[in-house]
Amino acid sequence: MSVGATKPSMGILNLEGGEKRFTLSRRAASEGLSFFVKHYWIIRWDCRDEEPYMQHVVPNPCVNLVVEPGKTLIYAPSTGKFSYPIHGKGIVFGVKFKPGGFYPFLRRPVSSLLNRPLEVSGILGADGSELEKTILSMDDEQDMVRAMEKLLLPKLPPQDDEVLRINRIIDFVASNREISKVDQVCGHFQIHIRKLQRLFDQYVGISPKWVIRLYRLQNAAETMDRRLPVDLSRLAAELGYHDQPHFIKDFKAVVGCTPEEYRRWLQEQ
Secondary structure: OEOOOOOOOOOEOOHHHHOOOEEEEEEOOOOOOOOOEEEEEEEEEEEOOOOOEEEEEOOOOOOEEEEOOOOOEEEOOOOOOEEEEEOEEEEEEEEEEOOOOOHHHHOOOHHHHOOOOEOOHHHHOOOHHHHHHHHOOOOOHHHHHHHHHHHHHHHOOOOOHHHHHHHHHHHHHHHOOOOOOHHHHHHHHOOOHHHHHHHHHHHOOOOHHHHHHHHHHHHHHHHHHOOOOOOHHHHHHHOOOOOHHHHHHHHHHHHOOOHHHHHHHHHHO
């Protein structure tokens, strides 16, 4: 399914502008893998006659297995913006695991992967160069998905109920813009804050506080991406910030610029 500007950006900043340079598709996982895998994604571009373009992404609380020439690795969620240069001609294939969905494959805290990408061979039994030759040489996206699932299905771990609990918690945070504190999550799900923190360290890789922050700032960026008049003070209040300076500080920490600078950058695109 090709994703246009009216589809969820899932953290891709200025998706409308980006899709002038690349195509992004997302493919559903098969029934056997859907407990663990959110979807597969494929990005293609041919910009050989254009200036290089830097695509920025606010991360989701998901582990990604990324297949790209010379850099096939498994990445934990991060707490800052990720930037990818789009130039020449290329293709990247990815597996986005559900929040917590990679832990049953890993069996150690996902936080141990922060800033330490994992080689795919220990999980899939095939090294990165093999995947690149097999998957990136295919033209049909569904063939790519089938090739990846052929490797994943024999490695399938038992389903873990904690993955379901984590996804309920993260869905709650993502769909309620007013959630601004971890205490609100603990109260709703009747879970002690230390238990929640340990659970996220083990299964997600980043803290519940960071998950809340990332979704709030993703909401803010998506609102500005629509290029409609936005009162930044009102937006900050809607996202649960008690004052605009706190909102500006968080936005800059994750996105790399202030909300006003981001809005100006969008106008230039």
